Amino acid sequence: MQKTPMTGKGLKRLEDELRRLKSEERPAIIRAIAEARSHGDLSENAEYHAARERQSFTEGRILELEEIVSTAEVIDPTSLSGDQVKFGATVTVVDEDTDKEATYQIVGVYEADIKQNLLSISSPLAKALIGKHEGDSISVPAPGGDRTYEILSVKFI
Structure with missing residues (x-):
């Protein structure tokens, strides 16, 4: 596994974004999907599709940040x-x-x-x-x- 050089400040910024996505964004998206589902027919539900798209983007970003953070080599x-x-x-x-x-x-x-x-x-x-x-x-x-x-x-x- 190749290490990624990074400053401590840069790593902290990425860790903060990862923490925010997991603790705030992910639960908000789950609530939005549940709300949209309660409106009925999912095939014509724009809110549901928008929330699922947002979920897909967020989960992708979480995976990307986890990979970056795990390979970070902090240089002071x-x-x-x-x-x-x-x-x-x-x-x-x-x-x-x-x-x-x-x-x-x-x-x-x-x-x-x-x-x-x-x-x-x-x-x-x-x-x-x-x-x-x-x-x-x-x-x-x-x-x-x-x-x-x-x-x-x-x-x-």
Whole structure:
């Protein structure tokens, strides 16, 4: 079984979602199905079919989360150090064409959220950053042509 690297915060977020689905969502769906059944003919009962569809989606998500949580390997970024980019690093880069700076933390696939500057380890930018050091320049393939970034800092926080 292959382990999935993840930060403690990312694992907690997934465990919280799993707990909520099992303790709140699942019972609510069961109640909705029972209510819809009480209305009679199931073949033409839109509420029943909607509740069953919601149940199917929720059960699938529960199975997916259980698999992810069971294979999670928690890596604490604060226990790491150095100036080389690796999993958990918080990296500040500057786009060499636009001089725009950005800071990202490299995290596991299932906890990535670009809106929160959490960059998936499997993304092209993260793949280009891994193994590099402060001051290095990297080239990342992009739809509009390659982008070049300089690594300004690497921190483990």
